[in-house]
Amino acid sequence: MQEHEKLFKQYLEKKGLKLTSPRRFILEAAFNLHEHFNAEELYVSIKAITSGISLATVYRTIPLLMEAGLVQHAVRSDGRERYEHIYGHPKHIHWLCRKCGALTETDLSTLSPAIEVQAKGMQFCAEEIELSIRGLCWKCKSIDNENQIDER
Amino acid sequence: MQEHEKLFKQYLEKKGLKLTSPRRFILEAAFNLHEHFNAEELYVSIKAITSGISLATVYRTIPLLMEAGLVQHAVRSDGRERYEHIYGHPKHIHWLCRKCGALTETDLSTLSPAIEVQAKGMQFCAEEIELSIRGLCWKCKSIDNENQIDER
DNA sequence: ATATTAATGCAACTGATTCTCATAATTAGG
DNA sequence: CCTAATTATGAGAATCAGTTGCATTAATAT
Numbered sequence: 001m002q003e004h005e006k007l008f009k010q011y012l013e014k015k016g017l018k019l020t021s022p023r024r025f026i027l028e029a030a031f032n033l034h035e036h037f038n039a040e041e042l043y044v045s046i047k048a049i050t051s052g053i054s055l056a057t058v059y060r061t062i063p064l065l066m067e068a069g070l071v072q073h074a075v076r077s078d079g080r081e082r083y084e085h086i087y088g089h090p091k092h093i094h095w096l097c098r099k100c101g102a103l104t105e106t107d108l109s110t111l112s113p114a115i116e117v118q119a120k121g122m123q124f125c126a127e128e129i130e131l132s133i134r135g136l137c138w139k140c141k142s143i144d145n146e147n148q149i150d151e152r
Numbered sequence: 153m154q155e156h157e158k159l160f161k162q163y164l165e166k167k168g169l170k171l172t173s174p175r176r177f178i179l180e181a182a183f184n185l186h187e188h189f190n191a192e193e194l195y196v197s198i199k200a201i202t203s204g205i206s207l208a209t210v211y212r213t214i215p216l217l218m219e220a221g222l223v224q225h226a227v228r229s230d231g232r233e234r235y236e237h238i239y240g241h242p243k244h245i246h247w248l249c250r251k252c253g254a255l256t257e258t259d260l261s262t263l264s265p266a267i268e269v270q271a272k273g274m275q276f277c278a279e280e281i282e283l284s285i286r287g288l289c290w291k292c293k294s295i296d297n298e299n300q301i302d303e304r
Numbered sequence: 305a306t307a308t309t310a311a312t313g314c315a316a317c318t319g320a321t322t323c324t325c326a327t328a329a330t331t332a333g334g
Numbered sequence: 335c336c337t338a339a340t341t342a343t344g345a346g347a348a349t350c351a352g353t354t355g356c357a358t359t360a361a362t363a364t
Contacts, residue, residue: 054344123290138275
């Protein structure tokens with residue numbers, strides 16, 4: 001059994017819940033997707049492997065995975081929640097271009113010590129850190145400049 | 153005319169749009185709410201002052217306020233988008249307790265220089281920075297510890 | 305003033321997420 | 335192994351935040 005499956009089982013048992021076959025498939029699928037995903041994309045990737053798992057169950061399982069600390073929110077887009085698996089991934093910063101939608105990720109490690117100092121001061125136990133920066137990527141930034149010149 | 157109204161007018165004119173009376177009311181309401189708000193709360197606070205402004209117009213105006221740099225996303229909650237006005241507010245960090253929902257804000261200024269260094273390196277023009285940290289506040293942290301002891 | 309363009313209210317619509325409920329799977333105790 | 339008790343599931347209906355179409359109204363330019 002893989003490490004993340006063990007962790008999920010532990011979490012479920014602590015809550016009096018069961019590690020069923022649909023839950024195992026959903027967990028696996030979440031860890032096989034190495035991009036951010038939304039509920040439907042997760043569902044589609046499961047359908048490719050096995051059948052008879054409903055979208056409702058996917059929606060019901062995602063919160064469990066999050067509470068178990070295996071999956072976390074990513075940047076919301078197109079009016080849908082997006083997620084990413086955590087295990088084995090360092091925390092990171094999301095840079096989202098508001099024009100072309102390009103999403104870049106960088107490491108959070110340079111910033112997190114400073115965050116932890118603040119957390120300690122507040123006696124806050126940080127479990128999930130999300131740093132999202134919206135703006136313009138270098139490509140769109142230069143296009144934007146051209147337009148501004150044209151408009152004048 | 154207040155400073156933020158001037159800024160909004162400037163933005164609208166640049167886009168060939170008009171500063172109408174509903175838009176002015178919505179802007180004012182957004183700046184009178186000193187908490188995070190969602191579209192409906194904004195709508196309700198406007199209804200208290202004037203009538204005949206529809207929820208649809210509120211929904212249509214919020215993106216304009218955001219593009220004008222006057223309003224930004226806050227931490228989403230209860231499946232709804234939440235917002236806050238920016239003008240005159242320094243950027244900040246949101247600390248959200250996953251148990252009691254308490255939301256604390258602290259200053260981002262200690263971290264933002266480090267963010268800007270990364271942004272410069274990527275040639276990314278950062279317009280909106282959102283640092284959300286989910287976890288347990290000191291109160292719930294101690295309750296949680298008690299429970300864990302009980303459960304054993 | 306008048307024409308042109310954009311803005312609005314209203315109500316209908318959309319689409320992601322949640323819920324209901326009847327059925328199926330899982331575990332514990334014999 | 336059976337049986338009872340509990341939890342999980344699939345299917346589809348329901349919900350509800352957010353969006354849109356459209357006929358009407360308001361704002362600017364001429």
